[in-house]
Amino acid sequence: MRTGDGRMTKTLTMDKPDDRRRLDHMAQAVIGKPLDRPDGPLKVSGTAPYAAEYEIENCAHGVLLRAATMGTVKSLNRAKIEALPGVLGVFSSDEFLRNPAQGMAGEAPVQGVGEVAYVGEVIGLVVAETFEQARHASYAFAPEIEPAGHIVDPEAVEPEPQDSEAVDQGDLAGAMRDASHSVDVVYRTEGHAAAAMEPHASIAVWDGPKLTLYGAYQMLKFNRKELADSLGLDEADVRIVSRYVGGGFGSKLGISQEGIAAAVAARGLGRPVSVVMTRQQVFESIMRRTETKQHMRLAADAEGRLTGLGHESLISNLPDEEFAEPVPQSTHFLYGGENRKISLNVARIHRPAAGSVRAPGEAVGMPVLENAMDELAHAVGIDPVELRKKNLPECHPETGIPFGTRKYAECMDEGAKRFGWADRNRVPGGLREGEWLIGHGMAGASRVNMTETAKARVTLSANGTATVETDMTDIGTGSYTVLGQVAAEMLGLDPAKVEVKLGDTDLPPGSGSGGSIGASSCGSAVFLACEDVRTQICEALGCEEADLTLKDGEAVTGNRRMSLADALGADELTGEGEFNPGETSEDYAQAGYGAYFCEVAVNSVTGETRVRRMLGVYAAGRILNEKTARSQCLGGMTWGIGTALTEELVHDERNGKIVNRDLAEYHVPVNLDVPQLNVVFLEEREDAACPIQSKGIGELGFCGAAGAITNAIYNATGVRVRDYPVTLDKLLAGLPD
Structure with a gap:
């Protein structure tokens, strides 16, 4: 062309x-090597410019204004704020965003802030000469809002089915009735925050009709369109600069509130405006991962072969949002079972918007699927690795299309050998070191492989x-x-x-x-x-x-x-x-695979859980850089520790407000929480994926990791906790001491 x-x-x-x-036939021999990052020295020396660090002359500073209650905004009461020292103006318009766009989905963001849909929603922006003046002025914000009651409990409304995830194949009820062994359980996971280190930030600069936005964004070609659509501009008149991003994990997929607000204010003032979200603003108004309620049903014959599989999930989101966490994404293809019922239902409630956060779908669906498989292995009396290998389908069990490369069994075998799985304690609660109960668990990893025009x-x-x-x-x-x-x-x-x-x-x-x-x-x-x-x-x-x-x-x-x-x-x-991407994305079931093996110690007196060692073995096509890929998987396993043991968004039951809205109260794993983590990659080439034979690795390192930890907790204690995270209060009642 x-x-x-x-x-x-x-x-x-x-x-x-x-x-x-x-690439296998080139001569330079640098592909796959664990090379250092060329941007590393810039970052550690502080010279890599992040979104809020571009030096823009005559730049004013804005602080976002949020609603403390839901309802109809009658007045922002601007006069009191505008009278304060240094204040240049208070801005709000129908161009403002209710919450960030979804980025990859392509739909326009929901705009307009006249109706407050959730506590913490951004409804205005105060701009001043300095950040300190703008922040001081924000404390005087006292909008007039006519309160309105909204439902915030996802189990108190009739949910909407998501047809895209629905499968009803064969007779699952009959398979459960006739099964030699079965599992019929409900698991729950709490919501998560992306918790990226860099907060959301934007600097808007107009040059006549043309807008340049320096921002922290992940998907620039989509973000450019979202920004243009929101402001009624031609895409050709919009430029976004986002050279370094301090983590996104899904939260920066779409254009967000501070970017639109900065652009509106800069246009109104005729000078650049910088807006940086506080940590609390990020937690309250940027995407959360939905909480889930997952009903798992597994039916198996006497040897442990699946005859039926059910995975029915309840999630939540705001009204008018298209995103629905694809909880059963891996359940569709990972294991067999001719009788299948898979569904996803969305409760429309008024908590902050749910969106993509750290491997959406598999992040919360895979651990639960792997917990259910562990429960089935115990019911059948079979090794958990052997049960999984016994139930690998020859082709996609719902569509019949062939798999691309699939080294799931090899990942489990290699991991079992390296971990010493054969020598583990097999009796729940049967291994003890003083006060500590020692357990071992494993789980599979899978993440659908996707590509995009580039x-x-x-x-x-x-x-x-x-x-x-x-x-x-x-x-x-x-x-x-x-x-x-x-x-x-x-x-x-x-x-x-x-x-x-x-x-x-x-x-x-x-x-x-x-x-x-x-x-x-x-x-x-x-x-x-x-x-x-x-x-x-x-x-x-x-x-x-x-x-x-x-x-x-x-x-x-x-x-x-x-x-x-x-x-x-x-x-x-x-x-x-x-x-x-072409027909191969539809003609082959493409995914990355892996397996986790984990050892935990649970204190029999306090219920404290410590992850003592963890191994991840992965097959993700060609590994382009061994060091960066390993770092991704180390981060994924660390997320798994957080999902299993510490991370949960807490909502006020009266109004849906996020209560633990900073890193002091939302507990992500830190160095002392993370033991020795080992990562192994299997040699693989995925010809159906792309001409460099690679598959996605970043999220694969996370999917299912929490399940290995919770399975190990069961092996250590004999206590099966089905509500994530497994905090000590959920363990104490069942511990032997």
């Missing part, structure tokens, strides 16, 4: 598996350096590192000679960071752009692609060896690549 300026774009749509595996541009200069350009973001996952490695491998360069430019909508639109799509999607676009460059080199040298080797800044073809400078002369070569 030829671009507007005459350049060719190398385009690939994945309509069939790509088995060329070209474009990239690669320029190879005559001096032997290259530049990679795409608006892809790096939210701490290593995008700068991995994309540079792909280009270095394809062009035969030292990675230090590849500059990667990200996080600016003036660059080619990448996939964005979310849903573990980034490395495969944008990496493939960079790969294709480099293929374009290699083709141009072949044309310049008069050789065939199969005869060209690029290594250490040199080109070798036939009996000729020359530097890239000699090969290119005074020219520079630019290649553009576009990757598109």
Whole structure:
């Protein structure tokens, strides 16, 4: 495909598996290596600019104003605030957002703040010369709101079914009735916060009709459209800059309240405006993960083969929100059982909006599925690993389509061997060290593999350096590192000679960071752009692609060896690549897989649980950088500890307000909570996923991890807690002491 300026774009749509595996045949040997991050020194030295740190002249400062009750806003009572020192204005409009957009979903955000839908909703912005003046003025905010009663309990309303997740296949009730062994239990998980280190922040700068927003966002090509739609602008008049993001975990997928508010205020004042959310504002008005109620039913024959599987879930969200946490996402394909009933129901209530948070779906669905499988293993009297392997379907049990690469059994076998699973205590409550009850548990990991359309541009200069350009973001996952490695491998360069430019909508639109799509999607676009460059080199040298080797800044073809400078002369070569998901995303059931093995100690007197060691074994296609991938999995297992033991949003039962709205009261695991974690990757190539044969790794490291911990707690104590997190008060009554 030829671009507007005459350049060719190398385009690939994945309509069939790509088995060329070209990265395996390149000569530079840097792909997969555990290289350090080039952005690391910038971050530790404080010179990497985050959203609130861009130096913008004449910048005013805004503080968001929130509602303390639900109802109809009658007045913001601006006069008292505007009379305070330094205040430049109080802003509110129908352009303001009720809550952030969903980012990947593509729908327009819900706008308008005249009706307060939840406690903590942003309904205004005060702007002053300094942040301190704006914050002081915000304390005087006393809006007039006509109260309205709203339901905040998800089990007090009639839920709406989500047809996209509904499966009713065979006769599950009959399978349960006739089963030799069965499990029929209800599990609950509490809501979670993304809890990213960097709060949401934006600086809005207008230049006539054109808006530049410096922000903390994950999905720039979607965010640009959301911002333009919200403000009634043409996309061409909107630029977003988001070069470094201090964590997102789903909370920064969509354009959020502070970005729109900053833009509205900057337009009204005719000068730049910066808005940074406080931690409490982030917790109250940015996406939460929904709480869940999950009814699990498993029916098995005498040998433990599943004959029936039921997974019916209740979640919640605000009215008019399209997002529904896909709780049974892995349940659809992970295990067999011809009689199946899977459903997802949404209760429309008035708590803060629910959205994507840290591996939506599998994060809370997988642990419960794996708990139910553990319960079935005990009922049958079979090893939990053996039970899972016995129930792996040959094809997708609902659609019949084939699997892509699936090394789930291999992950379990390798993990069992490395962990010493065969030597574990098999009797719940049977192993003790003084006051401590010792237990071992395992669980599977799976995460659907997704990709997204992505474009990239690669320029190879005559001096032997290259530049990679795409608006892809790096939210701490290593995008700068991995994309540079792909280009270095394809062009035969030292990675230090590849500059990667990200996080600016003036660059080619990448996939964005979310849903573990980034490395495969944008990496493939960079790969294709480099293929374009290699083709141009072949044309310049008069050789065939199969005869060209690029290594250490040199080109070798036939009996000729020359530097890239000699090969290119005074020219520079630019290649553009576009990757598109195609039919293979529908023709193959693609997922990453893994297995966790865990040892815990539970104090028989206090109920305190300590995770003593944990192993994760994963198969996620080609690993592009062993160090960044390992870091992702270490973080995922740490999230698993939080889900299992500490993390829960607490809502006021009267009005749905989040009570524990900061990191002092919302407990994420810290260093002392995290034991030795070990990560192992299995060699794998996924030809159906993308031309670089990788699959998403970021969220896979989390999915199911909490289940291994809670299964180990049962093995230690004989107490089965079905309400997450497993705090000591839920264990105490059943402990032997």
